[in-house]
Amino acid sequence: MHHIPRLMVLGNYALQRGWDPAQLTAWFHEAFVDGYDWVMLPNVTGMSQHADGGLMATKPYAAGGAYLNRMSDYCGNCAYDPKVRVGPTACPYTAGYWAFLDRNAEALRDNSRMRQPLAGLARLRDLEATVEQERLRGDKPP
Numbered sequence: 001m002h003h004i005p006r007l008m009v010l011g012n013y014a015l016q017r018g019w020d021p022a023q024l025t026a027w028f029h030e031a032f033v034d035g036y037d038w039v040m041l042p043n044v045t046g047m048s049q050h051a052d053g054g055l056m057a058t059k060p061y062a063a064g065g066a067y068l069n070r071m072s073d074y075c076g077n078c079a080y081d082p083k084v085r086v087g088p089t090a091c092p093y094t095a096g097y098w099a100f101l102d103r104n105a106e107a108l109r110d111n112s113r114m115r116q117p118l119a120g121l122a123r124l125r126d127l128e129a130t131v132e133q134e135r136l137r138g139d140k141p142p
């Protein structure tokens with residue numbers, strides 16, 4: 001499976017919602033034909049979940065719908081809109097991205113690569129509604 005569906009769709013979704021990195025890595029081990037430690041530990045535990053303390057990547061690999069839209073052709077026929085944060089057409093990746101940043105803002109404050117995203121977070125007027133919407137969306141891991 002290509003990098004985008006594996007890390008930017010599945011891993012990104014889990015990261016945004018704070019799923020347990022060890023459980024997620026175990027699932028990737030079982031679900032993928034290349035589910036070996038040398039593939040999954042750096043790619044899933046490290047790169048996609050930032051659960052290695054930043055050894056693999058200098059910032060979390062979280063991204064909103066705009067990035068997915070740019071890197072794929074998935075959004076064209078989707079019922080959600082990658083530009084919308086709140087409401088029935090809010091893209092769960094876009095809203096999930098801001099909810100993730102809000103939840104981890106304190107931990108990421110000293111990361112220089114997160115300065116710009118956190119400044120964007122501070123400017124969001126609908127942050128409270130976005131976070132609440134994503135809290136209600138639930139999406140606990142199976």
Ligand code: SF4
Nearest residue numbers: 065074075078082091
């Ligand atoms: S708009 Fe739809 S296809 Fe595009 S990132 Fe959001 S949920 Fe995925």
